[in-house]
Amino acid sequence: MGRSPCCDKVGLKKGPWTPEEDQKLLAYIEEHGHGSWRALPAKAGLQRCGKSCRLRWTNYLRPDIKRGKFSLQEEQTIIQLHALLGNRWSAIATHLPKRTDNEIKNYWNTHLKKRLAKMGIDPVTHKPRNDALSAAGAGAGDGGENSKTAANLSHMAQWESARLEAEARLARQTRLRSGSGGGSSSAGSFQAAAAAGGESSEFGSFPSQLMKPSSSLGAVKAWSGGSAVWAANPSEPIGGISGGGIESPTSTLTSAAGVGESFAAAAASDGGSGGMMNDEGDRFRHLPEYKDGIIENSILPFLSSSSEHVPCLNFVEKFTDLLLSSSSGDRRFSDDDGGSRGEDYCEDNNNYWNSILNLVNSSPSDSPLF
DNA sequence: AAGCAATCCAACCGCCTGATT
């Protein structure tokens, strides 16, 4: 499909905007609205292409833009949403009022990504890097904590393998069921999954009002719920999910699982000071024991210091807290408190998925999450 | 104070998608 450039580049100015140009653009948009961006520069008397004007407006001149330092809350939201959504900056931006996708992207690339990398976590997958894993293993001789961590890392890796397998199986099944009719977009697939899953007991762990077939949120739940169900009963096909070629949001929900491992790696690389609280909560609590050599119950004490608090596996939030505190010397996750941290933390933070889902729920109905 | 390195961030680029012709 051919397409002409958005503008004739000859004679058009590039580079930083001058205050005069800003003023012209601002004045024009305030009076007329932006209308067609392509036509705007000529009407506004600017020697810029429409695309450049649009970018300047959306990333800088728009009156509802908040500038300056990101708050801790914003950082946490970004990390959580990145674990959930991957590099979908515009989607993430819809949950951070007054922040632009460009600003969030820059902030991620310059701050948060580096913080993750520093902790031995792959910022793309939110999983521990191999060197971090081996570092954890190498540290096993140092003492019991490290060897425990390494062993648990292994369990986490096994769990991730099982989960990926589940994803693949789910995709295969949905493809088979839908034949060639399904779309390839994850949005459609998840919506189909949500619609087909409806409010069946398969998704019973989620509030029914969140299972609106048309909502992207329902799709998230359908996927994560379905995954949990499968994990609990690996031999059983995931019922109720149909639709074309489900494509797991690998970098999103997968990441949430990966984050668990990442946290372990971070804990290991941090001298074993990290407390493991997995926020996989809603998923893990469905699988107290996954035999078959994949998940053992030993994972649960690892995820939570108290098995009585298994439902409160608010991992990602804790993980993000750790990230956020890693640069400020916050030692709240040290092992010094004899294991009560998990309970304390659980008291402070309820179900992670609920917070994410609430976050998503609070977004505009046309939020481009999926 | 000077030189260099690291960091930040506005802006650009190319690609994709949906709407229109």
Add this chain to the structure above:
DNA sequence: GAATCAGGCGGTTGGATTGCT
């Protein structure tokens, strides 16, 4: 159905700024 257009998105770049030696 193909071609075109407009808008949007994510990745990347490069100049400016800051920090370090």
